[in-house]
Amino acid sequence: MPVRVAGTTDERAAPPERRTPKRGPRSAAGPSAGPGAERAAERKQAFRELVGTQLPRLYWAARALVGDDAEDAVQDCMVKAFERFDQLHDPVAGPAWLRRILINCCRDRLRADARHPDSVGFEEVESFSLYRKIAYEDPFPYSDSLHLDFLQEFGREDVHAVLRRLPDLYRVPLVLVHMEGFLARETAEILQVPLGTVLARLHRGRKLFEKRMWDYAEENGLLKGGSR
16 A cells, blocks of 8 residues: 655655765875874875985995995985984984995995005005105295195095095995095994904005095195196
């Protein structure tokens, strides 16, 4: 028997109206955005900020350590640092953390190159004294600060050029200790050699660096009468 609905002329009850639930606005990150995506974005931003402040110094250190391979070494460093960025829990330690990764990348490249020390006549080097040589040669007449005047002739590119004349065996400890500020003990840990070995290489490296500085100055007109 047909059912009458009160207040209507239709004999059948109308089906209930189906309402589509309202949706909130979509996130700009897309439908898959969520806490995980937000954390990933924050991680990328923090990494960019850290690298942005440290990149010039990383390039400078890499050039001193591996010369023409500096750009590749820094790129290796960036890849490894980003992969391990979650391991950096203290942002203040970020610069030192990046430097360590870069140094390891440079060390790996030096090992892969399998370069050996140049033949160096250490008897001549051991007897060489840059201080005495400058005083004897007197390259800057009438100067009251002879040795400072000599050192001030060397710009950053000159220092890099002199460093590139050193064998890897001596250049790397010099850069780590005198340019990057590591202690000799820390340098021994980084290079995985005994402390005594590092100290011996530092001693010979300094003497060799002095000799190469003088040779470079003579060749490039940094002394009196020279034309740069």
